[in-house]
Amino acid sequence: MNTWAIWAPDLHLDLAGRRAAGVGLRAALEDALREAAAGGNLPPGTRLPSSRALAADLGLARNTVAEAYAQLAAEGWLASRQGSGTTVAQRSPCAPPEPPPVRPPAPSYRYDLRSGRPDLDLFPRRDWLAATRRALDAAPRDALGYSDPRGRIELRRALAGYLGRVRGVRIDHERLVLCSGYAQGLALLAAVLHADGARTLAVEGYGLAPHHAAISAAGPATVPLPLDERGARTELLPGLDADAVLLTPAHQFPTGAPLHPSRRAxxxxxxxxxxxxxxxDDYDGEFRYDRQPLGAVQALDPDRVVYAGTASKSLAPGLRLGWLALPRRLVEPMAEQKARADGQSGVIEQLALAELIGSGGYDRQVRRARLHYRRRRDRLAAVPADGPGEEELVARAARRGLALQSLGEFRHPLLGRGGPDEPSPALVIGYGTPSEGSYAGALAELAALLAER
Structure with missing residues (x-):
């Protein structure tokens, strides 16, 4: 039996589904027309076909259609006049739906000094465009199709050489998996570890709650590892009964301390x-200002350390480019997990970054960004560091249109309070987000805030 009638405008009448549920022919037609009229698919005033035409379209007896029309007219859904045919009846407007609950508007800030956000004006638009053109010109035909979930071999090879030269990572391209940003890589890795039996991951006592949530969503619970001025207290790991630990050795986020060599070991x-x-997590590993660079912990044991990096700070988070250098035993399950998640990351971005690395443009961009952020950091450090408690400062700042974060916002909820190594209350101030033209104003507003009494 047909489920639709061929008159203009087209209208879907699902009679087959109703018949399968045991509804009779006439009742099925009545229900379908009533639903179309009530739902707006048949607006008031719509002219319906004659009972003869609709019967022919649907393969029904004419009497069945005529009786359905008569019943719906009696109910007030249809109007029938001699010589004018049958139309959908005019109805009183329904009561308007309940309005959705009003959500408080997101706060509006004149200046944003929150951490973890780069200066997007630094993105090398011309160099990136040129690299994209060169990469597309050189790309093989199959590059734009479905490919290895680990990522394009061009970028994996370029990254293997770059990471070995700049960060001391011991890796070959076969053990690199490219992801749509670091956060996705972490979530996929947590899922792989959970499938392999991992139940608990230790994380630094202060860190990003979204990363902890991504781990927990994949299966493992998180347990906090205390930290002090020398970074995470890795000597406490044997007492945590954890299957893995997530560390930011180059630049602990958000306190900024590098992990002490003895604790790395x-x-x-x-x-x-x-x-x-x-x-x-090689967080900000490429950005250093007041100390010699530290090589990657991964170099100490590539079979026990996963190295994770991203282009979100050196280029832009919108590119969604991250990578994991993996122990060999994890490469295949990670590739399978990536394939299930989204198949593969964006190919054009991968090819462009490979070209940028190969041409030396990425090195130039990192040096440019490092100098830019060093200057901003020095200007921030000159602001007098004084004022009331962190929570009060954040609230006062919001009233002045200044977005700030307190150190307490990054504290793991299970971390014990009052220990001798507990960091003092502090603000976590980022200096990447404001444009160059607004940075001076942001610092002036911060200085005025800290001077309030």
Whole structure:
């Protein structure tokens, strides 16, 4: 039986579904027309076909259609006049739907000094465009199709060389998996570890709650690892009964401390002895201002350390480019997890970054960004650091149109309070987001805030 009638405008009448549910022919037609009129698919005044025409379209007896029309006219859904045919009746307007609940508007800030956000004006638009053109010109035909979920080999090869040269990572391109940003890579890795039996991941006592949430959503619970001025206290790992630990060794976020060499070694020793894994988030590893660069922890034991990096700070988070350098045993399950998640990351962005690295443009961009942020950091450091408590300062700042964050916002909810190594209350101030033209105003507003009494 047909489920639609061929008159203009087209109208879907699902009679077959109703018939399958045991509804009779006439009742099925009445229900379908009533639903179309009530739902707006048949607006008031719409002229319906004659009972003969509709019967022919639907393969029904004419009497069945005529009786359905008569019943709906009696109910007030249709109007029938001699010589004018049958139309959908005019009806009183329905009561307007309940308005959705009013949500408080997001706060509007004149200046944004929140952390973890780069200066988007630094993105090398011309260099990126040129690299994209060169990459597309050189790309093989199959590059734009479905490919290896680990990512394009051009970028994996370029990254293997770059990471070895700049960060001391010991890796070959076969053990690199490209992801749509670091956050996705972390979530996929947590899912792989959970499928392999991992139940708990240790995380630094202060860090990004969304990352902890991504781990928990994948299965493992998170347990906090205390930290002090030398970074995460990795000597405490044996007492946490964790299957892996997530660290930011180059630049602990948000306190800024690098992980002490003895604690780097302690983390790797723990992983070997406990048959566990270290996940190294190389947060801001390319940006350093007041100390010699530290090589990647991954170099101490590539079979026990996963190295994670991203182009979100050096280029832009909108590119969604991140990477994981993996122990060999994790490459295949990670590739499978990536394939299930979204198939593959964007190919054009991968090819462009590979070209930018190969041409030396990425090195130039990192140096440019490092100098830019060094200057901003020095200007921020000159602001007198004084004022009331962190929570009160954040609230006062919001009233002045200044977006700030307190250190307490990054505290793991399970971290014990009052320990001897507990960081003092503080503000976490980012200096990447404001445009160059507004940065001076942002600092002036911050200085005025701190001077309030």
């Amino acid at each position: 302690a983390a790797v020793d723990w992983a070997r002895e406990a048959d566990a894994l270290v996940i190294e």
